[in-house]
Amino acid sequence: MSVFVSEFQLGGDGLRVAVKDTIDxxxxxxxxxxxxxxxxxxxxxxxxxVDAVLGAGWRIVGKTNLHELAFGVTGINDWTGTPQNPQAPDRVPGGSSSGSAVAVASGLADIALGTDTGGSxxxxxxxxxxxxxxPTYGRVSRVGVHPAASSLDCVGPFAARMDHLITAMRVICPDFREVAAPGAGARVALLEVAAETNLLSRIGVAADRAGWRRDSLRLEGFDEAFSAGLSVINHENWAxxxxLTGKGLLGADVEQRLLAASRTDAAELAEAEAVRLRFSRAVDAALEDYEVLLLPTLPGLPPLLREARGGSKxxxxxxxxxxxxxxxxxxxxxxPVELECGGLKIGLQIVxxxxxxxLVCAFGAQLEQALAAERPANKKTA
Known part of the structure; x- marks a missing residue:
């Protein structure tokens, strides 16, 4: 399945951990x-x-595959191989931390570490x-993570269960403390974003099942922040x-993206920083009224592999x-939230x-518990 670029055993006899091959x-x-x-x-x-994981007595089981140079979102890698998505083998596993996600989803690891610069x-x-x-930018150490300098990148955990994910954060983030579950009727905002209607509907239903009071909210500057984020990524990745370009050693997709990134100029970067400030203020203002913001993780289902290789928009x-x-x-x-009973799971994003x-993790755990409680009833009526 091309999940690991190298498999080995390191550490104690605790939880099994897979580590993205951008982490030393x-x-x-x-x-x-x-x-x-x-x-x-x-x-x-x-x-x-890695020192934190080993200090906890956990067992590292290998280094995981990824989209080349962590500069891509599909997880397709023709040099190391493309990990197979366990829940939908005909669809992309997602990137760049493809192997880390697949290791957990396929039961090869209890927890995996990845990195997230633009959603990875x-x-x-x-x-x-x-x-x-x-995690919050800067909360988890990036010492020993590639690239060394980034104003966006974060090390983050994967898990199939929220208790495992929370445990992972306690280990890699020393000041992480447990908080109480959200109270009954916690106020949340479901963001008005461009996504498939069935995904938005299912996320709303999931929030209702968790007992949250939800409003709709349009967040100013959202689309501009998406574009500005790419400008920053391009500038920092080119640096x-x-x-590594021009040597015939990179995949064509990554080579082309890096060469395009080289054209990011000072004016574009300055505008991106201005957008960063305005958008942060808008999010801060929204979070004065709501405990968390909700939206889909992806705007639609993961692309089919053949579509992704064909350059689908x-x-x-x-x-x-x-x-x-x-x-x-x-x-x-x-x-994860089931799109329909026994069907494909989609991502509900909590910000x-x-x-x-x-608190974000507490909301996630509450949602997981609420959805687990509804599952038997759904299966009886299916």
Whole structure:
């Protein structure tokens, strides 16, 4: 299934953890899913999050595959292979942390670590039907994570169960504290975004099932934040990875995106930073009225593999609902929700105040519990 780029056993006998191959593990190469880094020297020390995992007595089971250089959203990688989406083998696994999501979804790991610069934890979590968290920017250490410098990228956990995801955050985020579950009738806002009607409807039903009081809200600057986020990603990725182009070692898709990224100029970057500030203020204002914001993780179902390879326009829009929260730095969690009884799981995204990752996870756990309670009744009437 091309889930792992290398499999090995390291650590104690606790939970099994898979680690994205952009995160250093001492004695192992960090190749970032790219032929261009195939001959890189083994890492000399562990990333901070790896030391945290090993310190907890957990067992690392390998380094996971990804979209090359973590610069893509489908998870397709023709050099290392493309991990197969366990819940929909004909659809993309999502990227860039494809192998991490698939490792958890297929039962090869209890927890996986990925990175999220523009949706790279939440998108594959939604594609594969599991939970994935992008923490508040800067809350989890990025020491030993590639690229070394980023104003957007976050290390985040995947898990099939919210209790595992919360446990993972306690380990990799030392100041993470448990909070009480949201009270009855917690106020939430379902954002008005461009997504398929059936997804929006199902997310509304799920919120109702959890007992939350929901309003609709249009968030100003959302589309501008999506575009501005790409400008920042392009600028920072070109600075970090541009030297790898022109050598015939990169996949065509990544080579083309990096060359396009090189054209990001100072004026475009300055406007992106202005958008970052305006959008952050808009989110802050919304979160004064609501405890969390809700929206789909993906605007539609994950693209079919054949569509993605054919250059379908749906691929470009896969991060439309996630990237704005990288630009602004808010914690954002994708929780799986069945689209229909026994059918494909989609992602419901929960966004909270900066530094309130615990509350975001508490909402996710409450939702998971509410949906688990409704499942037997649904099956009886199916």
């Amino acid at each position: 593990i001492a004695g192992h190469r960090t190749q970032c899913g790219s032929r261009a880094l195939a001959d890189s020297a083994p890492a000399e020390r562990n990333a901070d999050v 934890v939440r998108v594959p979590a939604a594609c594969c039907g599991i939970a994935g968290l992008k 970090a990875l541009g030297a 749906t691929v470009a829009g896969m991060t439309a609902l996630v990237r704005p929260f990288n630009l602004s730095g808010y914690p954002a969690l994708s929780v 909270g105040r900066k530094g309130h990752d615990e």
